[in-house]
Amino acid sequence: MKKINLKVNGVDYSVEIEEDVRLLDVLRNQLRLTGTKEGCGEGECGACTIIMDGVTVNSCMVMAFQAEGKEIITIEGMATKSGLHPIQRAFLEEGAVQCGFCIPGMVLSAKALLDKNLTPNREEIREAISGNLCRCTGYNKIVDAIDKASKYMGKEGDVNGI
């Protein structure tokens, strides 16, 4: 057992972990942040995507002890009291969500992109979500949604940014 300190969605946590668990396991099983999904468990699908220190990573490929001192954003950290994040709003409006399993990862990959580039072209959007597989939508509506979100965020500023 080992104690690690990390910040998730703006909240400081001190968690007792088994040393052989992954960050994904800690997020889901200990912090009960089950919005982060486990798909393939080997870095192919991106369902477990989170943002760690400003960049997306597959949380199934990070050992929990490596996350000591890290700042993490999961899907639960996107919406605020004032409502959904513009990316989430755009996903709903564009019908970009079907079964929904890939969506938390998709939204976080979109956030990581838009935090760095508020005016991405469609090619850049596709590149940004190239590590997230979706078996339902065929991606077009997801790309439309991210494009729309970039316009919302350009207008409003990233009011929900953490």
Add this chain to the structure above:
Amino acid sequence: MDVNKTYKGVALQEVLTLLQQHENTSKVIAGGTDLIIQLRECKVTPQVLIDVSSLEEIKGIEIIENRVSIGAATTFTQLVNSPFLNNGLEGLKEAAKSVGSPQIRNIATVGGNICNASPAADIIPPLLVLDSELYISDINKSRTISLEKFLIDKGQVDLKTNELLCHIQFNNIKNNQGLGFSKLGLRKSLAIARISVAVWVEVEENTYKQVRIATGACSKLGVREREVEALLLGKPVEEKTMQLGAEALKTQLEKRLAGRKGMEYKREAIQGVFKEALTKATYLSKT
């Protein structure tokens, strides 16, 4: 997974001491994108994991005189975005860009790609043609070894259990030199290379003064193609030379992969992949 003790290293000396203490039971973890899968499949069974992903001393890219030094714990994203790599080295960036997915490039490291020594490792062919030297340390001493010698076999490298790969260094590229890279995968993202080729050239008076070629996924290791290099040396920059190289590579693959599944495909495909890499390298040497 047998892991029951983990250390997150913050200083190089500390990590080297830990490696010495846990010499036979530990594994170094950096990005973890290969290791965590191997751990979960019980292909490796260390009891101790030593994380080097936060070791500032072995992160980042520096130019020291005319040498480029890449810290082993530098991520592929950092390599792609580095302002220190000039245009002639485009092939190195392109190889880094072709690794996995954004999520993987954000955490996977150059040193990890080398030490994991997959035959299809994307960054190995360009580093081979740059004649890269590896700087390796243990608690008592440091040594250097060429990347080519470091790679022993598939998944096997010349690194003792108490040693850490710290830096990768090579000569910076000159104006009349260029590095091209081309990869054939089944899709653009998350594709393991079926074939990759890196070509480094120095061009003078429209002639190849120096040529270095390395292939990935065409052997049990990333390898230098010295016979082909020798053929192109001193030849003029023209279509005929490119064809000569392509056919020589085809012959190499026929010999090397004889009797293996995929040989017939690879011997054809490598020609196109090689031509693309050579064209890019040649172009970069002239701009």
